[in-house]
Each structure stands twice: as structure tokens, then as C-alpha cells.
Amino acid sequence: MDLTYTAAEEEFRDELRAWLRANIPEEWGRPEFWESLGDEESFRVRRDWERDKAEAGFAGIAWPTEYGGRGGTPGMKAIYDEEMVRANAPRTVNALGLTFLAPTVMAIGTDAQKKEIIGPLLRNEVIWCQGFSEPGAGSDLAAISTRGVRDGDDFVVSGQKVWTTNAVHGDKIFAMVRTEPGSQRHRGISMLLIDMHQPGVDARPLKQMSGASEFGEVFFDDAHVPVTECLGEIGEGWRTAMLLLSFERGASGIGQYTEFRRQYDEIAAVAKRLGRHRDPVVRGKLARVLTELECLRLHAMHVLTEVEQGRDLGFEASMTKLQWSETFQDLWEVFDDVLGEDATLDAVDGLDLRPWHAQSMWSRSVTIWGGSSQVQRNVTAERVLGLPR
Amino acid sequence: MFFALTDDQREFDSAVRGYLAERFDLDAVRGVVEDSGSDGHPASLWKAAGEQGWLAALVPEEHDGLGLGLVEAQVIARALGAGVAPGPWRATVLAAEAVRLAGSDEQQAAWLPRFAAGGAVGAFTLRGSAPGVLPAVEYGGVADVVVARSGHGLALVEGATATPRGSYDGTARLADLDAGAGTALPGATAEVVEELAARATVLVAADLVGVAREAITRTVAYDRDREQFGVPVGSFQAIKHALADLHVGVTMAEHAALYAAHAVDARLEDAPLAVSVAKAKASDVAVQATGAMIQYHGGIGYTWEHEAHFFYKRAKRLAGQWGDADSHRERIAALTLPE
Numbered sequence: 001m002d003l004t005y006t007a008a009e010e011e012f013r014d015e016l017r018a019w020l021r022a023n024i025p026e027e028w029g030r031p032e033f034w035e036s037l038g039d040e041e042s043f044r045v046r047r048d049w050e051r052d053k054a055e056a057g058f059a060g061i062a063w064p065t066e067y068g069g070r071g072g073t074p075g076m077k078a079i080y081d082e083e084m085v086r087a088n089a090p091r092t093v094n095a096l097g098l099t100f101l102a103p104t105v106m107a108i109g110t111d112a113q114k115k116e117i118i119g120p121l122l123r124n125e126v127i128w129c130q131g132f133s134e135p136g137a138g139s140d141l142a143a144i145s146t147r148g149v150r151d152g153d154d155f156v157v158s159g160q161k162v163w164t165t166n167a168v169h170g171d172k173i174f175a176m177v178r179t180e181p182g183s184q185r186h187r188g189i190s191m192l193l194i195d196m197h198q199p200g201v202d203a204r205p206l207k208q209m210s211g212a213s214e215f216g217e218v219f220f221d222d223a224h225v226p227v228t229e230c231l232g233e234i235g236e237g238w239r240t241a242m243l244l245l246s247f248e249r250g251a252s253g254i255g256q257y258t259e260f261r262r263q264y265d266e267i268a269a270v271a272k273r274l275g276r277h278r279d280p281v282v283r284g285k286l287a288r289v290l291t292e293l294e295c296l297r298l299h300a301m302h303v304l305t306e307v308e309q310g311r312d313l314g315f316e317a318s319m320t321k322l323q324w325s326e327t328f329q330d331l332w333e334v335f336d337d338v339l340g341e342d343a344t345l346d347a348v349d350g351l352d353l354r355p356w357h358a359q360s361m362w363s364r365s366v367t368i369w370g371g372s373s374q375v376q377r378n379v380t381a382e383r384v385l386g387l388p389r
Numbered sequence: 390m391f392f393a394l395t396d397d398q399r400e401f402d403s404a405v406r407g408y409l410a411e412r413f414d415l416d417a418v419r420g421v422v423e424d425s426g427s428d429g430h431p432a433s434l435w436k437a438a439g440e441q442g443w444l445a446a447l448v449p450e451e452h453d454g455l456g457l458g459l460v461e462a463q464v465i466a467r468a469l470g471a472g473v474a475p476g477p478w479r480a481t482v483l484a485a486e487a488v489r490l491a492g493s494d495e496q497q498a499a500w501l502p503r504f505a506a507g508g509a510v511g512a513f514t515l516r517g518s519a520p521g522v523l524p525a526v527e528y529g530g531v532a533d534v535v536v537a538r539s540g541h542g543l544a545l546v547e548g549a550t551a552t553p554r555g556s557y558d559g560t561a562r563l564a565d566l567d568a569g570a571g572t573a574l575p576g577a578t579a580e581v582v583e584e585l586a587a588r589a590t591v592l593v594a595a596d597l598v599g600v601a602r603e604a605i606t607r608t609v610a611y612d613r614d615r616e617q618f619g620v621p622v623g624s625f626q627a628i629k630h631a632l633a634d635l636h637v638g639v640t641m642a643e644h645a646a647l648y649a650a651h652a653v654d655a656r657l658e659d660a661p662l663a664v665s666v667a668k669a670k671a672s673d674v675a676v677q678a679t680g681a682m683i684q685y686h687g688g689i690g691y692t693w694e695h696e697a698h699f700f701y702k703r704a705k706r707l708a709g710q711w712g713d714a715d716s717h718r719e720r721i722a723a724l725t726l727p728e
């Protein structure tokens with residue numbers, strides 16, 4: 001058992017901390033600050049800040065240096081996740097590009113794609129959307145019907161994507177498109193890299209239950225994309241998508257634990273302020289969530305160990321997703337239990353509850369996106385436990 | 390970062406499991422369960438525990454032990470739980486731990502080599518106080534010596550009078566002990582007593598984790614084969630989802646027991662929290678998993694003939710030992726909420 005990081009990893013932590021300390025204004029720690037900016041301005045501030053961070057060498061932590069990454073260890077990536085939370089650093093605006101697209105391009109992209117996609121992505125010059133879900137294809141991704149018809153050196157794309165994160169800020173979208181006419185299910189799909197700034201693409205915001213509009217819908221009406229802008233082989237989009245989704249299987253649990261644990265401590269402080277921290281039922285509920293949070297931390301250490309040993313986690317990723325998403329949702333349920341009959345109010349006892357409510361609403365989404373909890377349970381039961389389909 | 394079992398620890402695990410599978414399987418367990426008048430202390434299993442180092446794991450090398458840690462001990466506990474194995478292994482290990490942590494040089498020299506080799510059976514309890522009655526002591530009836538509270542510390546008591554206490558968990562035996570004053574363990578400070586309680590709690594949590602994992606594994610195997618409505622019942626999503634959630638829960642409990650063992654040994658700052666997290670999680674998940682074992686076997690799972698009740702009953706007993714889930718959650722609340 002060795003729960004420490006190496007000296008080089010700790011040195012990296014010090015460097016990163018110093019940079020974050022010098023580059024994050026104190027007011028960024030206050031949720032009111034971000035609210036006062038509004039959606040547009042806050043996106044711009046985050047985009048610029050993240051670019052500066054990349055230029056300072058704190059992006060692509062575990063990516064090879066040939067792609068502009070830092071060439072760090074999985075431990076450094078875990079430290080990065082942890083320190084970003086501790087420093088109140090803004091969330092990335094390019095999560096889908098960074099988490100999914102970049103590693104897939106590194107693995108199977110053409111030389112031109114590697115060159116054109118990864119650098120600009122790291123510097124936030126291009127914001128990427130993920131175009132998988134459609135009105136008729138959510139959990140059942142193979143049901144997509146957006147189609148691409150060959151026209152000379154281009155595909156001409158028509159159809160609709162939905163729930164697309166960053167739709168209105170997106171510059172490009174990696175989209176699952178049926179390029180083989182009449183093909184069924186997993187066959188005949190290609191992963192096309194489509195420029196969103198063209199007449200054939202129309203992105204519209206969708207308002208979420210929280211009131212924010214982080215996602216939207218994307219309509220394709222004879223949008224053009226060169227056939228060379230296909231990630232993986234033409235017609236092999238399903239294989240590309242499976243590879244792409246496998247990159248979720250990283251060791252991000254340590255950062256998530258750090259974030260959720262801080263939220264737990266904040267909720268505990270609210271409980272005290274409202275005199276609810278002595279209620280045995282509230283104590284029991286909080287302790288139940290804390291138990292699951294600690295398990296998440298240990299699971300994250302287990303995952304990091306596996307990654308460092310070079311093991312493929314495979315379908316174990318479903319367990320990670322279930323543990324963090326269900327626990328996060330429970331945490332915010334308990335927050336409402338702490339507030340009791342005042343749970344829905346905008347403010348209680350001089351506390352502005354609206355930023356908390358935003359978290360609480362967000363917690364309803366995490367068990368849906370990235371493979372719903374039901375889908376994760378199917379995967380765990382069938383692929384891990386081996387129960388019959 | 391290395392949060393996992395080493396190859397040596399895995400080998401220890403396979404050795405214990407291999408022995409039980411070959412030499413002390415569920416039929417042998419049944420023999421103990423059904424012979425409720427017996428002492429629940431099969432000689433063959435005890436001999437193996439002595440010869441194969443299960444009892445010696447935590448005893449220092451200078452006293453003929455293996456000088457290993459609580460991580461290895463929880464590996465053994467988990468394997469014994471998976472096999473619902475009877476016998477005073479944990480009772481003896483905890484008595485030995487008390488002597489190791491609080492005994493004088495003479496007490497250590499007298500007892501530790503015997504405990505390590507299986508030459509003496511120990512018991513350990515913090516309920517009641519010597520002299521006096523110590524209630525429902527695990528394997529108190531076969532113990533040569535019991536470590537119990539005495540005044541502000543602990544005492545080693547030999548020659549206590551045992552009265553068996555019936556329990557529906559037939560994989561162990563309990564007894565009330567009428568204990569004399571015994572001899573004090575001179576190093577038994579409040580901190581040492583607390584550490585011993587933590588060690589006991591971790592080993593019970595590990596046993597529960599072993600029980601829970603085995604319950605799920607057996608249930609999955611059964612539900613893959615059992616057909617109703619023309620298909621395996623394991624293809625029904627209601628069952629799949631329940632088992633998937635249990636798989637996640639048991640995996641988390643495995644992590645928690647492993648971490649708690651390490652945290653206690655390494656004296657990490659969060660050891661008290663880790664111990665309570667492990668016990669709360671293991672207690673809940675073991676009762677759920679063994680309850681599910683009965684449910685997802687259907688009627689056969691409710692019979693005496695089937696083994697599900699061994700697992701369920703052991704889970705029920707151990708879930709309450711050394712603090713039930715609610716009491717550990719209260720400790721967790723006390724450790725993580727403001728005053």
C-alpha cells in the first residue's frame with residue numbers, strides 16, 4: 001500500500017498551485033460573481049482563462065508532449081483535477097473535446113487531423129460539440145437517423161442532434177452520421193467532423209430545468225463536410241464511437257471527490273447555521289452520503305492504481321459512473337432535507353440559496369447523460385457479472 | 390499510488406480460499422450448523438489455521454509469528470467470511486492483538502507463540518467487565534483465555550465459567566462468561582483499547598464483505614441457469630439492476646475494509662472515520678446482499694437445505710457486532726459535522 005504521489009508529482013502540484021494562486025481572482029470563488037456575468041460573458045472569461053492556462057503548460061497534463069501535452073503521469077492528472085477544485089478554478093469549456101475527441105484523434109486520427117485538431121483544442125481556439133443524441137436516439141445510439149449523402153468530395157448532411165452541450169458556443173461538432181444509405185443499426189455510420197459555422201447548420205439553445213442553457217439542438221440542412229473530415233474509417237463510426245467513449249474511463253474520481261466533499265462540508269455548515277446539525281435523522285442521512293463519498297475516494301484510488309499498472313478498466317467504468325452520479329444526487333437530496341420546509345426558497349436566514357439550487361438541479365442530470373444509470377446497470381449486470389442479455 | 394493487494398497478499402487470499410474449498414466446504418459448515426450442541430470449533434480447521442499462518446499473521450516474528458499487518462489479516466477475515474467458516478480465528482487473533490499491544494514482555498512471551506501456532510484459543514470482548522459476567526462472547530466457550538475490560542484497562546482472564554448462548558447464526562458459537570479478576574495487561578491505555586476496538590471492527594467488516602461478495606457470486610450463478618417463462622431469470626432487468634447495484638455496493642465495501650485496515654496500521658489521521666465507513670458500509674451491504682440471495686433464489690433460497698441462510702444469518706449477527714451501521718453513521722456524523 002502506498003497512498004502517496006512521487007516527488008516529481010508533488011513538485012508538479014506545487015507548480016500548479018502557485019500558478020493557480022496567481023491567476024485566479026478571489027471573487028471567482030463566489031457563485032454570485034459568475035451569476036452576475038451572465039451566460040455569454042462567463043463563457044468568454046472561462047474560455048480565455050483556460051487558454052492562458054494552456055499556454056502556461058497546465059493543459060493536456062497526461063498527453064504526450066508531441067501533441068502539446070505535458071507528458072505527465074496519471075498521478076499528475078489526478079493532482080491536477082484535485083487542485084483545480086481546491087483553487088475554485090472555472091470548469092473547462094471544452095470538456096467533450098478534451099476528454100473524448102483529443103485522445104481518439106491521437107489514437108486513430110490521420111496526421112492532418114492530429115495537427116489540425118489537438119493544438120487548437122488545447123488553446124480553446126475551437127470549441128467542440130458532441131453530436132450523438134437525436135430525438136429518436138438517446139440511450140439507443142444505434143438508432144440515429146441523421147444522414148450524410150456523398151456529393152463529390154463532400155458529404156451533405158441532414159438531420160437533427162439534440163441535448164448537445166455547448167451547442168450555441170460550438171465551432172465544430174463530432175457527429176454520428178449515417179453515411180451508407182439504407183444501413184441499419186451499428187453499420188454504415190461515420191463520425192464526421194463538421195464545421196458549425198456554415199449556412200447548413202443551425203444551433204439553437206434549449207432551456208434546462210435549472211433555467212440555464214448549457215445544451216441545445218443542432219439542425220443540419222444540407223450541411224457540407226469534406227469526406228476527409230471523418231474520424232476513423234468511413235462506415236466504421238460505431239467502432240470510433242466506442243473507442244471515443246472508452247476515454248471516459250480515466251481517473252477523474254479524485255477531482256470529483258474533492259469537489260463533492262467540499263460541497264458536503266458546506267452543507268454541513270448550513271446545517272449548523274440552521275440548527276439542523278443535531279437532528280439525528282439529518283445526521284444519519286449526512287453520514288450515509290459521506291460514507292458513499294469516502295467510498296468514491298477509495299474507488300478513485302483503486303482506478304488510479306489500475307491505470308498506473310497499465311490495466312484496462314473496461315466495463316468497470318460503469319461502476320465509477322454509478323457511484324459518483326448517484327452519490328452526488330443523494331448529496332443534494334440531503335441538502336433539501338436539511339432545509340426542510342424552506343427547501344425551495346431563494347434565501348433562508350440571509351443565505352442566498354440560488355447557487356445551491358443550481359447544483360441541486362444539475363444533480364438531476366448526471367444520472368442521465370454519459371449513459372444513464374439504467375444503462376450503466378445493464379452494462380454492469382451483463383458485461384461485468386455476466387448475466388444473460 | 391498503490392491502493393490494492395500485493396501479489397503476496399493475493400496469494401494468501403487464494404491459499405485460505407483454496408483450503409476451504411477443498412477441505413472445509415459448505416457441507417462441512419452445515420455439519421457445524423446442524424450440530425448445535427457442538428462447540429463449533431472443528432479441529433481440522435483449527436489445525437490448518439495454525440499450520441498455514443492464519444493465526445500467526447499479526448504476531449511479531451520474535452514471537453514466532455509472521456509479523457504481517459491488518460491488511461493481511463483482513464484478507465484472511467474476508468476469505469473466512471466468504472466460506473462462512475466457523476471457528477475462533479478472529480477471537481484468538483484479537484486476544485493476541487491485545488497481548489501484543491498491551492501485554493508485558495512476560496505476557497507476550499507466554500501467550501503470543503501459543504496463539505500463533507493454534508496452541509491456545511483466545512477470546513476478546515469489551516462488553517461487561519472482569520470480574521463479572523461477560524455477555525455473549527464469541528467463542529468464549531472454547532477459549533483458554535479471554536481479554537476483557539477490567540477497571541480502566543484490560544485483563545487476561547483464564548478459567549472463566551462458560552454458559553452457551555444460543556444464536557440463530559450457527560456458523561459461530563457464543564457464551565456468557567463468568568470471569569474472575571485475571572491479570573492486568575499493563576499497557577491497556579484508553580487509546581490502546583480504542584485501537585483494539587478499531588481492529589476488531591475492521592476484521593468484522595472484512596468478514597461481512599466476504600460474506601456479501603460470495604452471496605452475490607452464488608446468486609448470479611444460480612440466476613444464469615434457473616429458467617422461468619422460457620428464459621433465465623437473470624435476464625430479467627429487475628434482477629439485473631438489483632444485482633448490479635449490489636455489485637457496486639460490495640465493491641465499495643471491499644475498498645473501504647481494505648483502506649480501514651491500512652489506515653489503522655499506518656495510523657493515518659482519518660483512521661477513525663475509515664473504520665466507521667467500512668463497518669457502516671459492510672454491515673448494510675452484507676445484509677442487503679444476503680437478503681437478495683434468498684430473494685433471487687426464490688423458494689429454494691428459503692429452505693433449510695439451501696446454504697443462503699448461512700450467509701444471511703452470519704451477516705445479520707456480524708452487522709450488529711462492534712457497532713451496527715446506524716451507530717457508525719452517528720460516529721461519522723460526529724467526525725464530520727461541526728459541533
Ligand SMILES: Cc1cc2nc3c(=O)[nH]c(=O)nc-3n(C[C@H](O)[C@H](O)[C@H](O)COP(=O)(O)OP(=O)(O)OC[C@H]3O[C@@H](n4cnc5c(N)ncnc54)[C@H](O)[C@@H]3O)c2cc1C
Pocket residue numbers: 096129130131132133137138139140162163164165166215365368369370371372373374375378
Ligand atoms: C445535461 C445534458 C447534457 C448532454 N449533452 C450531450 C451532448 O453533448 N451530446 C450528446 O450527444 N448528448 C448529450 N446529452 C444526451 C444524453 O446522452 C441522453 O440524454 C442520454 O443518452 C439518454 O437518452 P434520452 O435522453 O433519449 O433518454 P432515453 O434513452 O429515451 O431514456 C428514457 C429513460 O429510459 C431509460 N432507458 C433507456 N434505455 C433503457 C434500457 N435499455 N434499459 C432500461 N432503461 C432504459 C433511461 O435510463 C431513461 O430513464 C446530454 C444530456 C443531458 C441531460
